[in-house]
Every structure is written in structure tokens, then in C-alpha cells.
Amino acid sequence: MKTPIFTGAGLAMITPMKPDGSINYKEIDRIIEDQIIQHTDAIISCGTTGEASTLEDQEHLDVIAHVIKRVAGRIPVIAGTGSNNTSHAVMMSKEAADMGADGLLIVTPYYNKTSQSGLVASYTAVADATDLPVIMYNVPSRTGVNIAPETAKILSAHPKINAIKEASGNISQVAKIAALCGDDLNIYSGNDDQIVPLLSLGAKGVISVLSHVAPQQTHDICQLWFDGKPDQSCALQLEMLDVCSALFCDVNPIPVKAAMNLLGYNTGDCRLPLISASEETIAKIRTALEKAQLLK
Numbered sequence: 001m002k003t004p005i006f007t008g009a010g011l012a013m014i015t016p017m018k019p020d021g022s023i024n025y026k027e028i029d030r031i032i033e034d035q036i037i038q039h040t041d042a043i044i045s046c047g048t049t050g051e052a053s054t055l056e057d058q059e060h061l062d063v064i065a066h067v068i069k070r071v072a073g074r075i076p077v078i079a080g081t082g083s084n085n086t087s088h089a090v091m092m093s094k095e096a097a098d099m100g101a102d103g104l105l106i107v108t109p110y111y112n113k114t115s116q117s118g119l120v121a122s123y124t125a126v127a128d129a130t131d132l133p134v135i136m137y138n139v140p141s142r143t144g145v146n147i148a149p150e151t152a153k154i155l156s157a158h159p160k161i162n163a164i165k166e167a168s169g170n171i172s173q174v175a176k177i178a179a180l181c182g183d184d185l186n187i188y189s190g191n192d193d194q195i196v197p198l199l200s201l202g203a204k205g206v207i208s209v210l211s212h213v214a215p216q217q218t219h220d221i222c223q224l225w226f227d228g229k230p231d232q233s234c235a236l237q238l239e240m241l242d243v244c245s246a247l248f249c250d251v252n253p254i255p256v257k258a259a260m261n262l263l264g265y266n267t268g269d270c271r272l273p274l275i276s277a278s279e280e281t282i283a284k285i286r287t288a289l290e291k292a293q294l295l296k
Helices: 025-037 057-071 086-099 116-129 149-156 171-184 192-199 215-226 230-239 241-246 254-262 279-291
Strands: 008-012 042-045 077-080 103-107 134-138 161-166 186-189 205-208
Touching: 008 215, 025 057, 042 057, 057 077, 057 086, 077 086, 086 103, 086 116, 103 116, 116 134, 116 149, 149 161, 149 171, 161 171, 171 186, 171 192, 186 192, 192 205, 192 215, 192 230, 192 241, 205 215, 215 230, 230 241, 241 279, 254 279
Parallel strands: 008 042, 008 205, 042 077, 077 103, 103 134, 134 161, 161 186, 186 205
Antiparallel strands: none
């Protein structure tokens, strides 16, 4: 059995920007402190939601280092270091390991559309590069490649490949991964509207966008399930459903940055090619936050 890096709700953290497009480290600190106070169980830095694809390498590494220093061991910090270039992912992963990250989030190589054998080779190369546990990140809608359950089974035999973040949206696929891999691979939901369904299949928690605006509630969805209160867990999942929908009414992280700004944070806009949320999008988010009593 592989010990999970964390159980519960991990924040897939945005990267706040100043008006000039530079990193807003002060706001990173504010978000981290607010999340820890409200029982978020881990921080994932520089994933999709953190706009890793438009961060320069030094910025990317500086953000990870800053998050690790600020968290200071209170909860695990998982560094997003994936790439469509395996050697680049290896380099970034080694740097994150040297900084003191607790784990790595490695997205499937995007755009290249490698084969399943290529996925095995690429993930093995990254996992062999450091002593850190690896979470594979499967999000085929963004990358153009899917980790098949049989491939997950092969990779689960690697001692450093600890988990998979499943954002395919295909619950049948997640069930097959759970059946094939058992205790050799931990599962995290990559979709906030599917936390409870995946917990029912044995998932250890969620890597969450929702946690930005509802950290306590997202933690509680998981904790209630772990505490043997599935009805309460499900009720809270359903209560948050409209917020989950609003946070994905445009390309992530456009809506969540808008939501955080509505809540009084100074997260700025996304970097191009992503653009600011439209007035229509902001109105949808505001309505959902108000309905959930997250914005008063």
C-alpha cells in the first residue's frame, strides 16, 4: 500500500498577478494563510490553475519556492512540474525536489499526443529523477492524451508513482483504474463536481479549484465521507454544485480568478492567451457565490 501524500482537499492554487502581469507574492501569502486556517489539506502550486504554461521557468520555480517557504511544513506542498518535453519535466522536478517540495504533479505530455507506451516511458523517466512521490495528472480535454487504466496499472508498479489526479470526467474509467491498481495507486478527483462519486470508489480526496472560494466546505466534503457520514458529505457536494459549475463557465482559471476578486482578493487577470472574465461570466459567478452564501 502506498501512503497518500495527503488525504482530503488539496488546493490547485492560482498564481495571483499584479496589474503589470508580474507575480503578486503578497497575495500568494494571503491565500495560503486563509486556506490553512480553513483546513485545506495540501497546496498544489503551478498546475493548470496556476497558469504554469505561461510562467517563465525562473518564475515557475520562484513561485514553488515561495509557496514551500510560506507553508513551512504545515501541510504538504505539491509542485506542478509537468511538461510536453520530458527532459524539461525532469529538470523542473529536480529543482522542486531540491527546494523541499513534498510531491510532484505531472501532467500528461500535451500536444505531442504520445502513445500509451510513450506515457509509460515519460512518467518513468520523471519518477526515476527524484525521490519524491509523483501524482500523474490526467486531463485529456486539455492535453489531447488520456492515461488508459491499463497504463495506470503498469505505472502503479513504480515505487515513486504514488497517485493519479483523474480529471477525465469518466467515472467508469476511474472505477477501472481503482479495480486494476488497488492500493498501488492513490486516486484524487480532478473535478470538484465529482468528489463524492470518486470517494465512493476509494479516492483519497480532491485537487480542487472550488477550495479557493469554499475551503472549509471542500475539506468537509472529504472529511465527512472519511468520518462515515456519506449522506452529509453528499448533501454538501450538492450544495456546492452551482458554485462548481460557475467556476468552470469559462476556461479555468478565468472564472476562479474573477471569483477571488469578487471575494476581495487581488488576484489580477490571467496571462494571454487567456483573457479577463466577461461581465456575463462575472454575473454568473456572483449569483452562484451569493446563493451559496459565500459572498454577502
